[in-house]
Amino acid sequence: MITVDRLTKTYGAYTAVDDVSFACQPGRVTGFLGPNGAGKTTTMRIMVGLSLPTRGNVTIGGLRYHDIPNPGRHVGTLLDASAQHVGRSGREILAIAAQTMGLPKTRVDEMLALVGLTDDEAGRRLRNYSLGMKQRLGIAHALLGDPSVLILDEPANGLDPAGIRWMRGLLKGYADRGGTVLLSSHLLHEVEQIADEMILIGRGKIVARGDRETLLAGANGTPVTLVTSLDNTALGAALTHAGHGVEPAGPGLKVQASPEQVGRAALAAGVVLTDLRSGGAGLEDLFLELTSADAREAVAGFGAPTPGGIPA
Amino acid sequence: MSSTAVPTLDISGTPRTPLSRLVGVELRKAIDTRAGFWFATSIVGLVCAVLLIYTLAAPDGSKNLDDMLPIAGGVLGYFLPILIIMLVTSEQSQRNGLVTFTLEPQRSRVVAAKFLAGISLAAVVMVLAALLAVVFTGIGAVTGGAPDWSVDGNLLFNGFVLANLIGIFVGFAIAMLLMNTPAGIVVYFAYSLILPIAAGILSALSSGFEKVAPWIEFNTAQAPLLTGDFQPSGEEWAQFATAGFLWLVVPLVLGTLRLLRIEFK
Numbered sequence: 001m002i003t004v005d006r007l008t009k010t011y012g013a014y015t016a017v018d019d020v021s022f023a024c025q026p027g028r029v030t031g032f033l034g035p036n037g038a039g040k041t042t043t044m045r046i047m048v049g050l051s052l053p054t055r056g057n058v059t060i061g062g063l064r065y066h067d068i069p070n071p072g073r074h075v076g077t078l079l080d081a082s083a084q085h086v087g088r089s090g091r092e093i094l095a096i097a098a099q100t101m102g103l104p105k106t107r108v109d110e111m112l113a114l115v116g117l118t119d120d121e122a123g124r125r126l127r128n129y130s131l132g133m134k135q136r137l138g139i140a141h142a143l144l145g146d147p148s149v150l151i152l153d154e155p156a157n158g159l160d161p162a163g164i165r166w167m168r169g170l171l172k173g174y175a176d177r178g179g180t181v182l183l184s185s186h187l188l189h190e191v192e193q194i195a196d197e198m199i200l201i202g203r204g205k206i207v208a209r210g211d212r213e214t215l216l217a218g219a220n221g222t223p224v225t226l227v228t229s230l231d232n233t234a235l236g237a238a239l240t241h242a243g244h245g246v247e248p249a250g251p252g253l254k255v256q257a258s259p260e261q262v263g264r265a266a267l268a269a270g271v272v273l274t275d276l277r278s279g280g281a282g283l284e285d286l287f288l289e290l291t292s293a294d295a296r297e298a299v300a301g302f303g304a305p306t307p308g309g310i311p312a
Numbered sequence: 313m314s315s316t317a318v319p320t321l322d323i324s325g326t327p328r329t330p331l332s333r334l335v336g337v338e339l340r341k342a343i344d345t346r347a348g349f350w351f352a353t354s355i356v357g358l359v360c361a362v363l364l365i366y367t368l369a370a371p372d373g374s375k376n377l378d379d380m381l382p383i384a385g386g387v388l389g390y391f392l393p394i395l396i397i398m399l400v401t402s403e404q405s406q407r408n409g410l411v412t413f414t415l416e417p418q419r420s421r422v423v424a425a426k427f428l429a430g431i432s433l434a435a436v437v438m439v440l441a442a443l444l445a446v447v448f449t450g451i452g453a454v455t456g457g458a459p460d461w462s463v464d465g466n467l468l469f470n471g472f473v474l475a476n477l478i479g480i481f482v483g484f485a486i487a488m489l490l491m492n493t494p495a496g497i498v499v500y501f502a503y504s505l506i507l508p509i510a511a512g513i514l515s516a517l518s519s520g521f522e523k524v525a526p527w528i529e530f531n532t533a534q535a536p537l538l539t540g541d542f543q544p545s546g547e548e549w550a551q552f553a554t555a556g557f558l559w560l561v562v563p564l565v566l567g568t569l570r571l572l573r574i575e576f577k
Contacts, residue, residue: 001319026319049417050410051575061321065417069328072415074321079414083407087345096344100329100337100415141411148321 001026001149001180002047007056009042016042018204019056024182024197026148029175031195032184035291039204040184041079044153048077060149072101076147078155081138086127090117090137093126094144101145111140116166131158139167150174152183156190168194188287202291215286225259228252228275229266238269329416334425335432342399342433351398352437355391359384359441363448367455375452376460378467380445382538385472388441390504392476393483395437396430397496400487400571409576419572427484434480438473466542475537479504481560482530488567491574503559507531526551530559 002024009017017039024030032040045051047058049065060068060075068074084093094108112122115136126134135158142150150171156164172194175181185191191198192212200208200215208215228251229235236246236253242265245256252275255262259276266273343349366383367375403409416422449459482503487496508531515522526532526548533555536544544552 001321045575048414050413061319063321063323068321068417069323070326071417073326074323077414079410080407083410085341085345085402085406085408087347087406092344096337096340097411097415099340100333102329102333 001061002030002151002182003059003062004043004047005056005058007043007046007058008054009039009046009051010054015204017046017053020201020204020206021056022199022206022209024149024180026180027175027178028196029171029181029183029194031191031198032182032201033186033188033191033198033287034184034201035186037203038186038201038291040186040201041153043201044079044151044182044184047151048075048079050079070101070145072097072145072147074145074147075149075151076142076145077150078135078138078142078152080153081131081134081158084126084134084137087125089123089125090129090133091122093137094122094140097141097144103145107144111144114143114170115140132160132163135159136163139170148178149180150182152181154185155183156185156187164190200287200290207290208286223256223258223278225255225257225262226252226275226277227255227259227262227266227273230272230274234269235266235271238265238271329421331421331425331428334416334421335428338399338422338425338429339432341402342395342429345402348395348398351391351395352433355388355395355437356440356444358391359387359444362387363444367448367452372452372457375449375457377445377449377463378460380449380452381442381463381467381472384441384445385438385476388437388476389479392434392437393479393486393500393504394497395433396480396483397487397500398493399430400426400484401491401493401496404491404574404576405493407577413576420568423488423568423571430480430484431477434476438476442472464542470537470544471542475534478530478534478556478560481564485560485563485567488571489563491570504531527554528558530555 004020004022007017007020008015020039020043022030032043034040042051046053047060047065048071057064065071065075088096091108091112094111095105098105098108112119117133117136117140121129121133126137129137135155139152139155142152152171156167159167171181171183175196183191183195195212197211198209198215199206226249227235232248232253239246239253239255239257239262242257242261244261244265247254257265259278263273263276266276341348343352362383363380366380370379403412412422413419449461452459483496483500486500486503490496490499507529511521511525511529511532515525526535533548533551536542536548537552
């Protein structure tokens with residue numbers, strides 16, 4: 001439904017988005033993941049015509065955003081929940097949008113109820129809203145025109161854990177009814193539970209894509225195991241002898257081998273294990289690893305990239 | 313889900329947003345904030361207050377409708393453009409342009425809607441101010457004067473309607489060029505208050521500049537609209553057109569181009 005084709009956006013010498021292509025399908029939630037400044041927001045701004053691409057293009061349902069008549073009825077957008085006049089009440093902000101789109105006034109109350117803003121809260125001016133309330137209002141704003149496509153930039157930002165769970169349910173239900181959802185985040189755990197597909201972006205380039213399983217499988221040519229034993233030195237020597245990479249990690253060792261291989265090595269060496277688990281295989285690690293070359297800070301606890309790892 | 317056919321949007325049920333609806337939205341946005349509402353109300357209140365002071369202070373012979381109208385018009389002239397500046401710059405200063413231009417990506421239509429909304433709003437305020445002028449002329453009559461109720465058509469059109477419309481257009485142009493509320497208001501006052509004084513001083517110092525001033529300084533060029541018989545001569549109209557091109561048409565064109573291209577963050 002959303003098709004991004006070889007999109008590039010430069011600001012002078014700075015390339016914010018670098019030859020990015022992907023597509024979002026109806027009935028699916030697509031997660032757009034990357035550290036701050038990776039190019040997520042710029043890509044989304046180009047989708048809705050707020051910025052012009054330097055090269056490439058984006059279509060929604062086969063149309064350029066500019067060519068969609070009354071676009072709020074087709075594409076619900078939340079780019080920045082704070083980007084509203086702070087002197088207007090939440091209800092007034094929705095009422096203006098409803099009037100622009102030619103919707104009945106009752107739609108405003110329906111959306112306020114849907115996102116759980118009370119009458120009292122809806123009557124307050126935006127300057128008195130918490131970030132979480134702004135996000136709820138922004139989601140109401142995006143859903144107002146009953147669109148078939150949702151483009152949400154960091155919608156979970158500022159929501160409490162209950163709010164994040166609520167939003168997950170909302171978006172999942174929306175996609176199950178055939179809607180197309182693209183949501184961005186810099187926090188993996190916000191997205192990994194609901195996204196049918198994830199697109200990882202770092203410094204303007206897509207570094208990985210796929211569903212959870214594909215990403216994990218692609219990342220781990222070499223499995224990683226965390227092991228602790230009564231004699232780490234002997235175990236380490238045995239594992240190194242067997243050709244596995246070993247490095248100390250906390251009270252134990254981090255080994256580039258499967259738990260089974262580590263268990264067999266321990267058995268052969270006669271070392272008693274006190275802890276053995278598949279480690280470092282979470283999406284979180286993958287995410288950090290893939291984007292660490294592009295992140296602003298070196299990731300603490302992760303020294304040199306593991307040999308044979310995916311080049312970021 | 314690897315079908316090659318790209319799903320398309322069915323846009324048959326959603327016609328383009330009519331311009332009239334956009335104008336309605338912009339009118340609403342102009343007065344639905346505390347700042348906008350009280351500013352509009354204050355303008356009318358201020359016209360009322362100035363007319364009241366004039367009615368109390370002026371000699372009985374100068375309480376004609378023709379005396380009251382320019383006073384009401386003068387107050388409007390200073391403050392109406394600020395209402396327009398706030399309406400346009402809030403899209404950037406308050407960042408709601410992000411939403412405005414997402415719901416209507418054809419920016420030229422939003423510009424047109426703001427322009428029409430600004431003129432409509434100005435028309436309403438002008439009618440109110442003219443009514444107040446009539447009311448205070450009536451008060452003058454009741455309190456012992458014998459005012460003349462006739463209105464010079466040139467005064468009404470040139471000195472009241474046209475002069476105020478120009479002020480609004482200038483405010484509109486400045487707002488689009490700067491896209492910042494405080495800067496817009498400061499520049500507007502510099503243009504309308506400081507510039508004519510500077511032109512006056514320079515004209516007093518140099519007779520050469522005095523001859524050139526009405527051709528290049530728009531406030532000076534507008535003076536014949538607001539004074540004397542309110543009917544500029546042919547040469548004065550030419551000066552009005554030349555200065556107006558410099559101070560109104562050029563900024564309006566540049567401002568519109570800027571608004572059409574600016575990245576709303």
